Amino acid sequence: MSTASKPLSSLGELATTRKTTAEGPDVPSKIDVDSMNFYYGDKRALQDISIRIKPNVVTAFIGPSGCGKSTFLRTLNRMNDIIPGTRVEGHIRIDNVDIYKSGMDVVHLRRRVGMVFQKSNPFPKSIFENIAYGLRINGMAGNKAELAARIEESLRQAALWDEVKDRLHESALALSGGQQQRLCIARALAVRPDILLMDEPASALDPIATQRIEELVYDLKKAYTIVIVTHNMQQAARVSDHTAFFWLGRLVEYDRTEKIFTAPAEKLTEDYVTGRFG
Amino acid sequence: MTLRGPQSQPRRGLRRAEFLIEWGLFACALLSIGTTIGIIAVLTVETAGFLEEVPIGEFLFGTEWTPLFANPRFGVLPLVTGTLLVSLIAMLVALPMGLLSAVYLSEYAGPQLRRIVKPVLELLAGIPTVVYGYFALLFVTPLLQEFLPDLSGFNALGPGLVMGLMILPLVSSLSEDAMRGVPRGLREGSYALGATKMQTSLRVVVPAAFSGITAAFILAISRAIGETMIVAIAAGQQPRLTLDPTKPVETMTAYIVQVSLGDTPQGTLEYRTIFAVGMLLFIGTFGLNLVSAWLRERFREEYA
Amino acid sequence: MSAQISHSGASDFGPRVPSPESRTPNPESRAGARAIALRRGADVAFQVLALLVLVIALASLATLIWDIVADGAGTISWNFITSFSSRRASQAGIWHALTGSIFVIVVTALIAVPIGVAAAIYLEEYGGRSLAARLIELNITNLAAVPSIIYGLLGLGLFVRMMGMGRSVLAGASTLALLVLPVVILSTREALRAVPKTLREGSYALGATKWQTIWHQVLPVAAPGILTGLILALSRAIGETAPLITIGAVTFVTFAPDSIWSPFTVLPIQIFNWVSRPQVEFHANAAAGILVLVALLLSMNAAAIWLRDRYQKRGIL
Numbered sequence: 001m002s003t004a005s006k007p008l009s010s011l012g013e014l015a016t017t018r019k020t021t022a023e024g025p026d027v028p029s030k031i032d033v034d035s036m037n038f039y040y041g042d043k044r045a046l047q048d049i050s051i052r053i054k055p056n057v058v059t060a061f062i063g064p065s066g067c068g069k070s071t072f073l074r075t076l077n078r079m080n081d082i083i084p085g086t087r088v089e090g091h092i093r094i095d096n097v098d099i100y101k102s103g104m105d106v107v108h109l110r111r112r113v114g115m116v117f118q119k120s121n122p123f124p125k126s127i128f129e130n131i132a133y134g135l136r137i138n139g140m141a142g143n144k145a146e147l148a149a150r151i152e153e154s155l156r157q158a159a160l161w162d163e164v165k166d167r168l169h170e171s172a173l174a175l176s177g178g179q180q181q182r183l184c185i186a187r188a189l190a191v192r193p194d195i196l197l198m199d200e201p202a203s204a205l206d207p208i209a210t211q212r213i214e215e216l217v218y219d220l221k222k223a224y225t226i227v228i229v230t231h232n233m234q235q236a237a238r239v240s241d242h243t244a245f246f247w248l249g250r251l252v253e254y255d256r257t258e259k260i261f262t263a264p265a266e267k268l269t270e271d272y273v274t275g276r277f278g
Numbered sequence: 279m280t281l282r283g284p285q286s287q288p289r290r291g292l293r294r295a296e297f298l299i300e301w302g303l304f305a306c307a308l309l310s311i312g313t314t315i316g317i318i319a320v321l322t323v324e325t326a327g328f329l330e331e332v333p334i335g336e337f338l339f340g341t342e343w344t345p346l347f348a349n350p351r352f353g354v355l356p357l358v359t360g361t362l363l364v365s366l367i368a369m370l371v372a373l374p375m376g377l378l379s380a381v382y383l384s385e386y387a388g389p390q391l392r393r394i395v396k397p398v399l400e401l402l403a404g405i406p407t408v409v410y411g412y413f414a415l416l417f418v419t420p421l422l423q424e425f426l427p428d429l430s431g432f433n434a435l436g437p438g439l440v441m442g443l444m445i446l447p448l449v450s451s452l453s454e455d456a457m458r459g460v461p462r463g464l465r466e467g468s469y470a471l472g473a474t475k476m477q478t479s480l481r482v483v484v485p486a487a488f489s490g491i492t493a494a495f496i497l498a499i500s501r502a503i504g505e506t507m508i509v510a511i512a513a514g515q516q517p518r519l520t521l522d523p524t525k526p527v528e529t530m531t532a533y534i535v536q537v538s539l540g541d542t543p544q545g546t547l548e549y550r551t552i553f554a555v556g557m558l559l560f561i562g563t564f565g566l567n568l569v570s571a572w573l574r575e576r577f578r579e580e581y582a
Numbered sequence: 583m584s585a586q587i588s589h590s591g592a593s594d595f596g597p598r599v600p601s602p603e604s605r606t607p608n609p610e611s612r613a614g615a616r617a618i619a620l621r622r623g624a625d626v627a628f629q630v631l632a633l634l635v636l637v638i639a640l641a642s643l644a645t646l647i648w649d650i651v652a653d654g655a656g657t658i659s660w661n662f663i664t665s666f667s668s669r670r671a672s673q674a675g676i677w678h679a680l681t682g683s684i685f686v687i688v689v690t691a692l693i694a695v696p697i698g699v700a701a702a703i704y705l706e707e708y709g710g711r712s713l714a715a716r717l718i719e720l721n722i723t724n725l726a727a728v729p730s731i732i733y734g735l736l737g738l739g740l741f742v743r744m745m746g747m748g749r750s751v752l753a754g755a756s757t758l759a760l761l762v763l764p765v766v767i768l769s770t771r772e773a774l775r776a777v778p779k780t781l782r783e784g785s786y787a788l789g790a791t792k793w794q795t796i797w798h799q800v801l802p803v804a805a806p807g808i809l810t811g812l813i814l815a816l817s818r819a820i821g822e823t824a825p826l827i828t829i830g831a832v833t834f835v836t837f838a839p840d841s842i843w844s845p846f847t848v849l850p851i852q853i854f855n856w857v858s859r860p861q862v863e864f865h866a867n868a869a870a871g872i873l874v875l876v877a878l879l880l881s882m883n884a885a886a887i888w889l890r891d892r893y894q895k896r897g898i899l
Binding site: 292295296299300302303304306307308309310311313314316317320321323324375378379381382386394395398399401402404405406407408409410411412413415416417443446474475476477480497500501503504505506507510511531534535538539544552553556559560563564567568570571 | 622625628646721723821883
C-alpha cells in the first residue's frame with residue numbers, strides 16, 4: 001500500500017500518490033471521508049480530501065497554520081454548520097452513515113463525536129455543573145446518585161478526580177489552565193462519545209500540563225477513537241499512531257506515524273517534518 | 279455504538295419543542311412590525327373619517343385652526359408653523375452648539391474633561407421633558423422677560439431655547455460618533471501637511487463625516503418636531519399663524535394634549551382631529567427618520 | 583536661522599523650504615509669520631468657543647437643578663409624599679401619582695420583558711441575515727425614533743377603544759410597553775452579543791440544541807446586561823407624560839390605583855397638572871413633585887449602574 005518514494009514536482013501529482021488508508025483494509029474504518037471539498041462561501045478551503053480513520057487509534061493532523069486541518073476536524077462533527085456560508089461536497093461517513101445526508105440529526109451526531117477546543121471553554125458554573133449539563137441535556141442524568149457516579153467516572157477518566165473531588169461545587173473558572181482543559185475533556189467524555197476530536201488541546205498550556213494531556217490521550221485511545229490536530233510535530237510523534245499531513249487545503253500524506261516521521265513518501269512531507277518550512 | 283439507532287421518543291419531542299420555540303420567538307419579533315402596522319392603521323382609519331367631513335385642501339392649507347369652537351375651522355397651518363417655529367429656535371441652539379461640542383470632544387478633549395462633560399450631557403438627555411417644561415415656563419420665560427418686556431407668558435422663544443438645550447446632547451453624541459468613524463489616516467495626512475487641529479477638524483474631519491453629521495441633524499429636527507411636554511406647558515394653546523417668537527403659539531403635539539385632557543367623546547369630528555394632526559406629525563417625522571437612516575447607511579458604506 | 587514655530591498637531595522639522603506647491607507659510611518671512619500667528623489665534627479662539635459651549639451647557643444644567651431645588655425643597659416632606667391630591671395646594675400630595683407610576687411601570691415591565699427578550703433572542707440567535715430579520719431590525723430602528731405621543735394615539739385607538747381596556751392601568755402599561763420595546767430589544771441584543779462565542783461552541787459540541795444552549799448557557803451569562811438595559815429603558819418610561827395623557831390617564835384621579843383595570847395617574851402628569859395652574863402655590867408642589875420623580879429616576883439609574891459594575895467584576899469566562 002505504500003507508493004514508491006519519489007520527490008514531488010508539483011501538487012498535481014498528489015492525486016496519484018495520495019493514500020487513503022494507513023492500515024490493512026480488513027479493519028473497518030471508523031471515519032470514512034471520500035473526495036470531500038469544503039467551501040467558505042466561494043473560497044474552497046479543503047480540496048478533495050479522502051481518508052479512512054481507524055477505530056481506537058490516535059490520528060494526528062499536522063501541517064503549517066492555515067492548511068485547513070482545524071477546518072477539516074470541525075467537519076467531522078459538523079461544527080462548521082454554525083458558521084454561515086459554509087458548504088460541504090463529497091461524503092463523510094462515520095460508522096458507515098453519511099453524516100451530511102439530509103435528515104441527519106446533528107445534535108445526536110455531536111454527542112457521538114465529542115470535541116475539545118484549543119482554548120479551554122468551561123462554562124461559568126461549578127465543576128459539577130459543567131459535566132452535569134451535558135448529561136442532563138442528553139437525558140443521561142438519571143437520579144442523583146447515578147449523576148454523581150457518572151460525573152466521578154468522567155473526572156477519573158480525565159485524570160482530574162483527585163484534584164477536584166473536594167471542590168466539585170466551586171467555580172470551574174478557578175481551576176488552572178491545564179485543569180480547565182482536562183475538565184473540558186471530562187465534560188466531553190461524560191456523554192459517552194465514540195470519537196473524540198481535539199483541536200490543539202495543549203497549545204495554550206505549559207509543558208507539564210501538556211505532558212499530562214498527552215498521557216491522557218494515550219490512555220484514552222483504548223476506549224475511544226481520537227483525532228488530534230496539532231502544530232507541534234514532536235507531540236504528534238509522541239502521541240499518535242497515525243498521522244495525516246495537510247498543506248494548503250489538501251491531504252498530502254497519511255500513514256503510520258513512525259513512517260511519516262522517519263521515511264515519508266512525499267518530499268513535501270519530508271520537508272515539513274524536518275523543519276524546512278512551516 | 280453506532281450512529282444509527284432509533285431516534286428515541288424524547289429526541290423527537292425535543293425537535294418539535296425546538297421548532298415551536300423558534301416560531302414563538304419569531305412571533306414576538308414580528309410584534310414590532312405589528313406595532314408599526316397598528317400605528318399606521320389607527321391613524322389612517324381616523325384620518326379617513328376626518329377627511330370625509332373636512333376636505334383635505336382646507337386641512338392642509340387652511341390658516342385658521344379652531345376645531346373646538348362653535349364655528350369650527352380646520353386649517354392646520356397654524357399648528358404646523360407653531361411646531362416649525364419652536365423647532366427652528368431649538369435647532370439654532372442645538373445644532374451649532376452640539377456640533378462644536380462634538381468637534382471639541384472628538385478632536386481636542388482629554389480624558390479628564392470627557393469625564394466631566396459626558397455625564398453632564400447624559401444627564402441633560404435624561405431629564406424628563408415635564409421638568410424642562412417647568413423650567414421653560416417658570417424660569418426661562420420670566421428671565422427673558424427682563425430683556426424683552428413684550429414677551430408674553432406663553433411664547434415660542436422660551437420653550438425653543440430649552441428644547442435646544444435638551445436636544446444638544448443628541449446632536450453632540452451622534453456627531454461625535456460620526457467623526458470618530460472617520461479613519462485616523464485622514465487626520466494624520468492633514469497633520470503631516472502642517473495643518474492645525476482646527477483646520478484638520480473643520481476642513482477634513484467634519485466634511486468627511488458630513489453625511490453622518492447631517493443624519494444627526496435630521497434626527498434632531500425630527501425629535502424637536504415630535505416633542506410634546508415642553509411646548510404643552512410653556513408655548514401656549516393659541517394656534518397662531520406667525521413667525522413671531524414672542525407670542526403664544528400652539529404646536530401639533532400640544533394640540534393633541536389639549537384635546538386629550540378634555541372630554542371629547544369618541545367618534546366625533548373633534549376626536550378625529552387629533553388623529554389627523556397625529557398622522558401629519560407621523561408622516562413628517564417618519565420621513566425625516568428615513569432620510570436620516572439612509573444617510574447614516576451611506577456614511578457607513580463610505581468608511582466601513 | 584531656523585524659526586522653530588510649532589503649532590498643535592504638526593511636527594517640527596526646522597526651517598521649512600518652501601516648495602512651489604506648498605501652502606505652508608514660510609516662517610522666515612514676515613507675512614508668513616503673521617499668517618502662522620493668525621492660524622494659531624484662530625485655533626485658540628475656536629477652542630475657547632467650544633469650551634464656552636460646554637460651559638453654557640453645564641451652567642444651564644446647574645441652573646435648572648438649582649431652580650427646581652429652590653422652588654421645591656420647601657414643600658418636600660413625608661406628608662407631601664403620602665397625601666393625595668387636593669384642591670388646596672398646601673394639602674396636596676403625590677401619593678396617588680407615585681403609586682400610579684410604580685404600578686404602571688411594573689406592569690409595563692411584565693409586558694415588555696418577555697416579548698422584548700424573546701424578540702431579541704430571535705433576531706440575535708436565529709434570525710441571522712435573513713430578509714425577515716433585516717426588515718424587523720429596520721422596523722425597530724424606525725420605531726425607536728417615533729415621537730412618544732404617536733404611541734399614545736396608538737394606545738388610544740387600539741387598547742382603550744378597540745380592545746376595550748378603557749383608561750386603565752393596563753392600557754397605559756401596554757402603551758408604554760410598545761414604547762420601550764425597541765429599546766429593550768436593542769439593549770438585549772447587545773447583551774447577547776457580548777456573550778463569547780466559545781461558550782456556545784462548547785455547548786453545541788456536547789450535543790446541545792440551540793434552545794438548550796440559549797436557555798442554559800447564554801441567557802444566564804447575558805442576564806445582568808439585559809437587566810441593566812431594561813432598568814434604563816424603564817427609567818425613561820417613568821418620565822413619559824404625553825402618551826399617557828393621550829390614552830386618558832386623567833389628571834383628576836385622586837386615589838391610588840388598585841387593579842390593572844382602574845384609572846390612574848402618574849407623577850409626570852400630576853406635575854404637569856400643577857404647573858399648568860395659575861396659582862403660584864401649586865408651582866411649588868410641581869417642583870416638589872419633580873424632586874420626587876428625579877429621586878425615583880436616580881435610584882433606578884443607580885441600580886442599573888450597580889448591576890453593571892457587579893456584572894463586570896464577576897466577569898465572563
